[in-house]
Amino acid sequence: MTDGITSRRGFLASSAALAGTALAGCSGGSASSDDTIQLGVLEDRSGNFALVGDPKHKASMLAIEEINNDGGIDGKQIETFDPDPQSDNQRYQELTRRAINQENVDALWAGYSSATREAIRPIIDREDQLYFYTTQYEGGVCDKNVFAVGPTARQQLGSVLPYLVEEYGPKIYTIAADYNFGQLSADWVKVLADENDAEVIGEEFIPLSNSQFGSTINRIQQAEPDFVMSMLVGANHTSFYEQKASAGLDVPIGTSTAMAQGYEHRRLDPPAMANIYAGVNYMEEIPTEHNTSEGGFVDRYFQKFPDAPYLNEEAENNYFSIYMYKMAVEQAGTTEQPEVREALESGITFGAPEAPGEEEIALDGATHHVDHHMWVMRADDQHNVEAVDDRVIPETFLSETVGCDLTQEDEETQYTPQDFYEEAG
């Protein structure tokens, strides 16, 4: 837990950093000069998504510091353009334009929610800007400029749902946030249920402004499912877990959103998160050599940010994708974006913190997605988290179902499961 004094210090540090970048902007020197590389990192440190966005910013800074201390990319130091977009999509659009047109960033990391990504994607595509979107998301973005390196719904739900069907039975009840991410994730639950001989016996979509779950809990009790799939999003929805625990609803819950992003198992009083299974590519607790060993990712992160509350899923995605970018630039021998994109499409692999032992995760050149090492993480009634299952799950929706191949054909489309599966309609 952060205490007052230390987080004030963090605030000072970040405002000093902001002032620094502002000055850098004023000094007039072209940002992408020959001896430095300019990266744009737009991640929320205030507003709605601050809780989950802040670790993304911190982990990006960690990766950049490590690379710079290690001699930079091809001998060039990395500079950053990292103002706080404040969880505001309009501000995201302004800052994205500024990053591209004035700061001349060589690559851009930006945005927490899918709504943000869709708000800035038209700008990205108009300017043909190399862009990394790192949040776990509903999937389906086949865009020549976008590298969506977070796991997709098919990967996340595809890891946890089959496990729960095996463990508890085939009757599923879905609760999901009422916007594009939740709706599409719920469609994926139907598709995956069908593939695993299970059945969705009920579903409810919850408006993001809702924080009272009495009737939702009763409805789940009425349906008597074997387990619940929860794709609830945001602070209001987090109240569901405490409320279902106090109402005595103890059905197992699978999720792609809870714990790994907003660390509910650390914030809520046990046993609110007991028996909740998260299908994720990364959590702070994931037991790999890269991650939890002495001097591993977790150690390095908390050494740089001793007061940070948690190291979340998206933070790792920012971290390893910056390293993948480094490898691509070194392979291409230039920061020219078309060449870097080609290098990224050539099949880069990296020993990310999520990958156990010597394994490396692979960036799929055709779809610009990552074949993640997925983990099923379970919280017990003391909120201790342990891995109960793990395996590599490739992103098959774009590669096999849609047939997206960005090395052959330039596209800027987001595909949805309804277009391809009858049961999703």
Place this chain on the structure above:
Amino acid sequence: MVNGLNLLFQFLDSFAFIVLAAAGLAIIFGIMGVINLAHGEFIMVGAYATTLANIRGGLPLPVAMLVGVAVTAVFGLVVERVVISGTVPNALSQRFLGRKVIEPLYDRLADSMVATWGLSLIMVQGVRIVLGNSLDQIGTPLGNIAYSGFSYSTYRVLLSVVALGVLALTYYVFTRTEYGMRARATIQDEDTARALGVDTERTYMTTFAIGSGLAGLTGALYAPTITMVPGLGSSFLVEAFVAVVVGGPSVVLGTTLAGGLLGAINAAVTNLFGTFFGRIALLVTAIVMIRFLPDGITGFVETVRERRQEGA
């Protein structure tokens, strides 16, 4: 199949939420003519103070809740003196500039909205900077009531009793105490009240503190059931404002009737059609009420009564 007990519990839950969310707002609006857009943030202060007193201060939950109420009431007092009445900045400017710089915000609806909205932004971001993006959360006490395959949180059902208690106490304070009489005199005719020796300035100050304390109570009571983030107050705002609009000018009766009506509509629609339609029903009710009963339920009752008297 509609389960009667489910519906009853959902109604009580909804009733409590609406009444408690609206009570502090209704008092400050009804008596001072100040629309407090920082109402949600006052609730947040109560919830945060309670949580901090319980988790970091180690106080037992009921004591921590009282701390939450007290902290919010004192905070309200400070806000009233500094922002709403402008007494503190005026005293300073009187001393250094020789004149007052701030007109009190009483009965200046639009101005008070802008001022308190600004205050709410400062409070949310201030709390975020000082205390971080979230706090650890208190667990909900008291377990659950189980019945034929269903169960409901005991604590949430008990909140409806507390809500009735709050209404009863507010009624008592405004009708049976000397302060209540002064407060009603001040609403009815401020100048005459002052001529008769009522210190209206002090009445306003006390009223704002009581309203803030009630918002703090709401925060304290809901602290064990909601997520502790700086923006938590916004989840109370829709219910609070809809209840004040629907309730109308009479604070206690209006809030009670609004809580009953909106709670029933929300619980019934949510039970039958789901959370999404429950929210829609709440907002549609507000639209219909503003169109047909612009003064709210109690305003309508008042008009009917006046007409009868004229007719008699």
